[in-house]
Amino acid sequence: MSFRIMGTGSYLPPLSVTNDDIAKYVDTNDEWISTRTGIRSRHVATDETASEMGAKAALEALKDAGIQADELDLILCATVSGEYIVPSMACLIQRAIGAHCPAFDMSSACSAFLVMMETAAAYLATGRYRRILLVGTEQMSRVLDWTDRSTCILFGDGAGAVVLEPGENYLGSHMVFMGGEEVLNLPTNVGNSPYWTLERPRDTVNMNGGETYKFATRTVPQEILALLEQTGTQQSEIDWVVCHQANQRIIDAVARRLKGIAPEKFLSNIADHGNTTAATIPLLLDECNKKGMFKRGDLMVVAAFGGGLSCIASLIRW
Ligand code: ACO
Numbered sequence: 001m002s003f004r005i006m007g008t009g010s011y012l013p014p015l016s017v018t019n020d021d022i023a024k025y026v027d028t029n030d031e032w033i034s035t036r037t038g039i040r041s042r043h044v045a046t047d048e049t050a051s052e053m054g055a056k057a058a059l060e061a062l063k064d065a066g067i068q069a070d071e072l073d074l075i076l077c078a079t080v081s082g083e084y085i086v087p088s089m090a091c092l093i094q095r096a097i098g099a100h101c102p103a104f105d106m107s108s109a110c111s112a113f114l115v116m117m118e119t120a121a122a123y124l125a126t127g128r129y130r131r132i133l134l135v136g137t138e139q140m141s142r143v144l145d146w147t148d149r150s151t152c153i154l155f156g157d158g159a160g161a162v163v164l165e166p167g168e169n170y171l172g173s174h175m176v177f178m179g180g181e182e183v184l185n186l187p188t189n190v191g192n193s194p195y196w197t198l199e200r201p202r203d204t205v206n207m208n209g210g211e212t213y214k215f216a217t218r219t220v221p222q223e224i225l226a227l228l229e230q231t232g233t234q235q236s237e238i239d240w241v242v243c244h245q246a247n248q249r250i251i252d253a254v255a256r257r258l259k260g261i262a263p264e265k266f267l268s269n270i271a272d273h274g275n276t277t278a279a280t281i282p283l284l285l286d287e288c289n290k291k292g293m294f295k296r297g298d299l300m301v302v303a304a305f306g307g308g309l310s311c312i313a314s315l316i317r318w
Contacts, residue, residue, distance in 0.1 A: 002121045003132075004167025005318070006067070009060025010160040010286035011053050012273070013045040019153065026149040033153050038248020042156030042274030044141045049083040050159070054137030055096035057159035057282070061133065062097065064289075065163035072163075073129035075103035076119065078112030078278035080186055080307075081139045093135055109184070110244050110306025112136065112278040113160075114173070114314050117302075121170045135161045136278035143186055145204040154246070155205070156274030160282025168317075174227040175312040176219055183211045184307040216250045219311035220303050221257035227301065227313040235260025237299055239318075240288075244304035245270040245280040254303070267293075277306070294318045 018041045019030035034040055045053065054077060062069060077090035082105070084092075090103035108115040113136045120132045137159035144152045187201035220243065228235060238261050243251050248270050255266045269284050276283060281304060288294060298318040305311040 002170030003124050003164040004169045006163040006165050007061045007065025008162050008286035008289045009057045010283045011056035012043040012158045013048055015044050015046050016041045017044045028149045038270050039274045040271045043158055045139050045157045050079050050081055050137045050139040051089045051092035053159040054135045055093045057161040058093055058097050058135050061161035061163050069097040069099040072099045072101045072131050072133050074101055074132045076116045077105050077135040079137050080109055080277055081143045110277050111304040111310040111312050113281045114304045114312040118173055120164050124166045132164045136282050138277045138279045151205050154275050156276050158276045158279050158283055160279045160286050162282055171315040172231045173314040174223045177308055177310045183208045215309055216305045217253040220254045220305055223311050223313040224301055224303055231315050238301055239298040240300040241266045242284055242302045246275045
């Protein structure tokens with residue numbers, strides 16, 4: 001037994017920051033950012049935290065699923081930019097929405113939403129839980145160096161959520177994990193220990209853009225092709241591809257490698273949202289769902305990559 005998606009929700013903070021806005025304080029311009037990344041604007045939180053945005057997305061997903069918070073059996077949450085490490089974002093969301101079930105966070109950077117889906121599928125298969133809420137929420141603006149033009153232009157804030165119940169619609173996954181911090185990292189604070197002898201790391205996102213780009217354009221098509229082979233699925237059967245929204249050029253490069261899937265099936269909202277890390281996939285799923293784009297029975301590939309390094313592709317029937 002796997003899962004069925006009962007409902008989706010999302011939330012974006014109201015302030016939209018354009019490339020021209022960012023060009024006022026770092027040496028960049030709209031032309032560079034939009035041609036290199038496809039990003040034109042991103043939402044940025046001014047007075048809301050990751051858990052607060054996550055709770056708003058969660059309430060919308062519950063409403064869409066037609067269930068109450070106290071009917072949930074488990075809440076999983078993913079973030080790299082939560083306002084606390086302790087307590088977990090999942091626990092704060094649990095309280096904010098009025099749930100009473102177990103709640104904990106899962107860490108896998110931009111791949112985390114698919115890691116949570118994999119985990120939820122395993123829990124549902126045991127029969128231990130029947131209704132699971134997954135939330136990806138990010139306040140990336142608090143973990144960026146806003147003087148670093150190579151990273152601050154890429155990310156945005158927002159949250160997305162889905163509610164799952166037992167079903168037959170999670171058809172498989174294929175993944176690769178390659179441990180290492182060299183290409184992409186976000187250090188935690190080391191505090192002020194008088195015994196610490198090494199350098200204090202910069203506690204903002206550090207990224208080798210070129211290496212990340214190469215990793216993504218190599219592994220995303222590779223994992224999708226392996227997934228299709230594993231599940232006996234033809235590219236022509238795929239109705240939608242929901243890729244992690246990190247760079248439109250990465251999505252376009254993946255589409256070029258998968259010639260059997262028409263380019264218009266590769267969904268995108270990066271132009272207005274930037275990269276919302278663990279939130280990109282549930283945000284995109286919710287926006288397309290609310291536009292009525294998905295029909296019951298549609299077959300979709302959902303693929304993510306990120307720090308770890310990691311890359312996961314999953315096959316889902318809507
Ligand atoms: N505006 C203007 N110029 C810039 C900017 C900017 N915002 N940023 C960098 N540049 C300059 C660089 O300084 C460099 O100048 P130089 O040649 O004089 O040294 C030049 O532009 C080219 O820089 P590159 O880094 O080579 O540019 P590239 O074409 O590789 O694009 C980018 C950079 C957009 C970051 C690209 O590498 C990329 O998208 N990589 C993948 C990023 C990604 O997927 N991140 C996801 C992280 S995982 C997760 O989601 C957490």
